[in-house]
Amino acid sequence: MKHPAFVFSVFYFFAFSAYAGTADFKVLDKEGKPLPDAVVVLYPHTPSAPVVPKTPIVIQQEKMRFVPAITVVPLGTRVRFTNMDTWDHHVRGTAESVKSAMSAQSDEPNFGLRLSAKAEGKTPSSADVLMDKAGTVLLGCHLHGSMRGHIFVTDSAWTAKTDAEGMAHFDQVPPGATQMRVWHPEDLLGQASQTLQITEQVWRSTVQLNVVPRRRRI
Numbered sequence: 001m002k003h004p005a006f007v008f009s010v011f012y013f014f015a016f017s018a019y020a021g022t023a024d025f026k027v028l029d030k031e032g033k034p035l036p037d038a039v040v041v042l043y044p045h046t047p048s049a050p051v052v053p054k055t056p057i058v059i060q061q062e063k064m065r066f067v068p069a070i071t072v073v074p075l076g077t078r079v080r081f082t083n084m085d086t087w088d089h090h091v092r093g094t095a096e097s098v099k100s101a102m103s104a105q106s107d108e109p110n111f112g113l114r115l116s117a118k119a120e121g122k123t124p125s126s127a128d129v130l131m132d133k134a135g136t137v138l139l140g141c142h143l144h145g146s147m148r149g150h151i152f153v154t155d156s157a158w159t160a161k162t163d164a165e166g167m168a169h170f171d172q173v174p175p176g177a178t179q180m181r182v183w184h185p186e187d188l189l190g191q192a193s194q195t196l197q198i199t200e201q202v203w204r205s206t207v208q209l210n211v212v213p214r215r216r217r218i
Helices: none
Strands: 021-028 039-044 057-062 065-067 070-074 078-083 089-095 111-115 126-130 135-140 148-154 158-161 167-173 176-183 194-198 202-208
Touching: 021 039, 021 176, 039 148, 039 167, 057 070, 065 148, 070 158, 078 111, 089 126, 111 126, 148 158, 158 167, 194 202
Parallel strands: 021 202, 057 078, 070 148
Antiparallel strands: 021 167, 039 158, 039 176, 057 065, 078 126, 089 111, 089 135, 135 148, 176 194
């Protein structure tokens, strides 16, 4: 059985098209190795908004980590933070798109909440937050500075997180001019969007980022 926090960690939502094609993207790191947890977003010339899940997407705080470390959700999704540890945690969410080294408000969180420690035999403490703006949200914990995670809030129906082999797969992509963007939390400079010409057949592309991912604690 899959861990509940991973249910929507890799997904795409699409509108059916009789002439749609298939697109596969392989994302590599600076050393040419497959890069997992990169987010690939497509904006076809006929855009479509993603389907919002009816139930909250779960991010757990477990063993001093956010699980999953990177969560992709459609705009308008409710995210449920749940503390599975036997000590208190804080959840601090800051929209990275508004952070600026020149701004005194750069570290002001968009939301903050405290979750009590999990008591034996009782339901874990949890709280929901509505993701009402597209972009990336940096997650942290006031109580434990080493904890870090990300939420990627997408407004495109064609969004996927790369797997362990660095692959992101899309079906039913409308043919024609398509804007493609790749995001990874360790890519500090960011990637400019590219314009692709998706055909009605199978489209394959390789993208290399200037990223050497940090090793996560186990």
